[in-house]
Amino acid sequence: MYWAILSGIEGNLAAYEAVMQDLGRQSTTISELYILGDLIGPTSSSEKLVQRVHNPRRGELKPQVCQGWWEEQCLILHGLGRSPEPTKLTERYGMAMVKTLWDSVSRETVGWLKSLDFGFFELDCLLIHGSSVSVEDELTPETSPLVICDRLARMGANALFCGRSGLTFKYQLQGGSTTSSLTTLNGEQSPHTVEAPPCSVIGVGSVGRIPSHTAYTLYNPGTGQVEFKTVRYGATKGFGALLSSNALDGF
Amino acid sequence: MRGRQAHEWTNREINPEVREFLAQLPLSLWEDNLCFVHGSPNSQHEYMLPEIDAFTALERVMSSGAEVLFCGHTHVPYVRTLKDSHLQVQVKQSSQVQSRHFTAAVKRIVNAGSVGEPRHGRPNATYVIYETETQQVTLREVEYDYQKTCAAIIEKGLPPIFAWRLARGLEFAERADDPSHVCER
Numbered sequence: 001m002y003w004a005i006l007s008g009i010e011g012n013l014a015a016y017e018a019v020m021q022d023l024g025r026q027s028t029t030i031s032e033l034y035i036l037g038d039l040i041g042p043t044s045s046s047e048k049l050v051q052r053v054h055n056p057r058r059g060e061l062k063p064q065v066c067q068g069w070w071e072e073q074c075l076i077l078h079g080l081g082r083s084p085e086p087t088k089l090t091e092r093y094g095m096a097m098v099k100t101l102w103d104s105v106s107r108e109t110v111g112w113l114k115s116l117d118f119g120f121f122e123l124d125c126l127l128i129h130g131s132s133v134s135v136e137d138e139l140t141p142e143t144s145p146l147v148i149c150d151r152l153a154r155m156g157a158n159a160l161f162c163g164r165s166g167l168t169f170k171y172q173l174q175g176g177s178t179t180s181s182l183t184t185l186n187g188e189q190s191p192h193t194v195e196a197p198p199c200s201v202i203g204v205g206s207v208g209r210i211p212s213h214t215a216y217t218l219y220n221p222g223t224g225q226v227e228f229k230t231v232r233y234g235a236t237k238g239f240g241a242l243l244s245s246n247a248l249d250g251f
Numbered sequence: 252m253r254g255r256q257a258h259e260w261t262n263r264e265i266n267p268e269v270r271e272f273l274a275q276l277p278l279s280l281w282e283d284n285l286c287f288v289h290g291s292p293n294s295q296h297e298y299m300l301p302e303i304d305a306f307t308a309l310e311r312v313m314s315s316g317a318e319v320l321f322c323g324h325t326h327v328p329y330v331r332t333l334k335d336s337h338l339q340v341q342v343k344q345s346s347q348v349q350s351r352h353f354t355a356a357v358k359r360i361v362n363a364g365s366v367g368e369p370r371h372g373r374p375n376a377t378y379v380i381y382e383t384e385t386q387q388v389t390l391r392e393v394e395y396d397y398q399k400t401c402a403a404i405i406e407k408g409l410p411p412i413f414a415w416r417l418a419r420g421l422e423f424a425e426r427a428d429d430p431s432h433v434c435e436r
Contacts, residue, residue, distance in 0.1 A: 144313070145353050146309055149310065153307055172340065172342070174340065176336075184301060185371055185392055
């Protein structure tokens with residue numbers, strides 16, 4: 001029994017179709033399908049993709065979708081975000097992107113995006129686009145272990161699945177400690193050693209960011225096994241052929 | 252409700268010169284390897300309580316880049332020292348496995364308490380003295396005529412509970428208060 005965890009589709013309908021086909025070929029049972037944000041992007045196929053997600057085909061799971069960076073930018077454009085101006089969007093992509101993104105998503109879809117959760121908490125796992133801080137917070141293999149501790153501690157999770165970086169990786173905090181002492185007006189507590197809890201961050205990859213190449217993650221919540229899947233699709237592989245590979249891993 | 256009353260009263264009382272002065276204040280101050288903030292390096296609204304998780308505390312000091320992080324906001328003075336800190340990490344990416352070891356020098360959080368609205372269980376004003384040569388911190392508690400201040404609070408027509416909590420050095424929160432409320436100012 002696995003969870004399929006996707007992120008960063010970014011309006012790339014062809015990439016999403018490739019992943020859904022790949023999931024259909026899996027020999028293991030997929031019990032849940034998560035999309036950790038960035039479902040939409042500044043593309044003309046975003047609207048079709050949303051409709052595709054709303055209407056899964058026979059035998060497909062209906063995805064559970066949370067907000068990502070692109071959804072947040074879209075909501076800001078419509079005055080529904082947590083920031084009054086699309087500053088991050090224009091800083092990164094220029095003013096022209098405001099219209100491109102606006103034109104990519106219908107008002108009806110904007111209403112649906114507004115209703116999406118910021119993340120999911122299942123068992124001891126936090127599934128979210130960025131981190132427990134924001135959709136923009138990008139956890140990578142280079143992130144400080146203290147930051148990793150903080151992001152997990154904020155939600156009391158043992159594992160955090162995220163998609164902001166677009167990378168597939170498994171970051172495992174294996175142990176550690178610090179000696180803490182506290183002095184207040186009432187006196188001094190003896191120093192004591194605090195052990196770091198073992199915990200993990202899993203970058204689930206990006207489905208649509210890189211043309212003709214998708215990456216997503218399978219997770220077995222029973223065993224903790226993580227499997228990164230890559231699928232090549234489209235003209236570069238000839239006749240729309242799909243090639244799938246995986247990297248198996250357990251923790 | 253009483254918080255809003257206090258905000259509205261303060262808004263009426265503050266003159267333009269003071270408002271202008273307050274508006275230009277920085278969110279943090281630096282002095283060599285010392286950093287001074289109100290709440291935390293993340294936000295002036297974040298409470299770094301004495302009992303916060305040790306690694307969370309360490310992350311806050313490290314994110315400031317300081318050796319000693321001075322703060323307030325909780326209105327409870329304390330000194331938290333974190334030493335011998337180390338973490339072991341393994342990162343797997345693209346079939347490569349990398350192990351990393353993290354260590355940190357001694358870090359401290361010093362909470363200056365509160366002069367005018369203490370919450371350590373007594374009505375006295377609290378502050379800290381930091382000796383830069385020896386890095387020694389002294390928590391100070393000073394008695395004063397707080398009852399005069401309590402009387403002035405009542406006289407100004409502010410909620411009497413403000414005088415009550417000052418007289419006891421305690422926070423007061425009714426059950427009706429929303430415990431899930433997060434200040435987003």
